[in-house]
Amino acid sequence: NAGVTQTPKFQVLKTGQSMTLQCAQDMNHEYMSWYRQDPGMGLRLIHYSVGAGITDQGEVPNGYNVSRSTTEDFPLRLLSAAPSQTSVYFCASNKGQGPSTGELFFGEGSRLTVL
Amino acid sequence: DAKTTQPNSMESNEEEPVHLPCNHSTISGTDYIHWYRQLPSQGPEYVIHGLTSNVNNRMASLAIAEDRKSSTLILHRATLRDAAVYYCILRPPTGYGQNFVFGPGTRLSVLP
Numbered sequence: 001n002a003g004v005t006q007t008p009k010f011q012v013l014k015t016g017q018s019m020t021l022q023c024a025q026d027m028n029h030e031y032m033s034w035y036r037q038d039p040g041m042g043l044r045l046i047h048y049s050v051g052a053g054i055t056d057q058g059e060v061p062n063g064y065n066v067s068r069s070t071t072e073d074f075p076l077r078l079l080s081a082a083p084s085q086t087s088v089y090f091c092a093s094n095k096g097q098g099p100s101t102g103e104l105f106f107g108e109g110s111r112l113t114v115l
Numbered sequence: 116d117a118k119t120t121q122p123n124s125m126e127s128n129e130e131e132p133v134h135l136p137c138n139h140s141t142i143s144g145t146d147y148i149h150w151y152r153q154l155p156s157q158g159p160e161y162v163i164h165g166l167t168s169n170v171n172n173r174m175a176s177l178a179i180a181e182d183r184k185s186s187t188l189i190l191h192r193a194t195l196r197d198a199a200v201y202y203c204i205l206r207p208p209t210g211y212g213q214n215f216v217f218g219p220g221t222r223l224s225v226l227p
Contacts, residue, residue, distance in 0.1 A: 043159070
């Protein structure tokens with residue numbers, strides 16, 4: 001089972017460049033989200049989606065865009081990369097909101113360095 | 116959102132039990148207590164969750180205080196593979212968005 005797949009695993013950008021982190025899940029989950037993790041810290045929510053066509057902002061949305069055209073895919077776009085966006089990015093999905101369906105499934109992460 | 120407090124780090128010997136504490140004194144009556152762990156260079160993975168009663172699964176046990184202001188994740192026999200950062204998270208029963216708040220967690224080291 002693939003679960004949540006993120007690409008690329010590593011990326012180096014120059015300041016001002018744009019790029020898209022891809023996330024796909026094959027579990028037919030309605031909910032998907034993007035987190036970033038800085039060294040020694042926990043995860044912070046960037047954007048999330050509760051279904052195709054529906055997205056909303058999390059704790060740290062500035063500098064990022066998302067869209068959800070299909071249930072499977074939830075790409076994260078960096079519009080103009082800045083060194084402050086150097087981080088490890090995790091995509092997650094879950095089936096629903098209830099205690100039996102709320103378990104988050106995470107991808108392996110995408111390590112981004114902005115020079 | 117209600118916050119949790121965990122020790123920054125803990126150490127355990129292999130094959131011994133480990134008790135990872137979490138304080139959540141501002142927990143509301145409907146918040147679920149979730150635990151995740153993050154192995155090195157991986158995304159977090161679900162461990163266990165509960166509301167009021169103690170819970171057991173194949174990975175761990177969760178002991179919840181009677182007043183629900185604290186909980187303890189119990190690994191019955193630590194292995195080297197259990198070395199990870201453990202996150203204690205509170206989650207309301209409905210809604211999404213910022214319901215999963217991952218703090219710094221507890222870094223568990225397991226000594227052979």
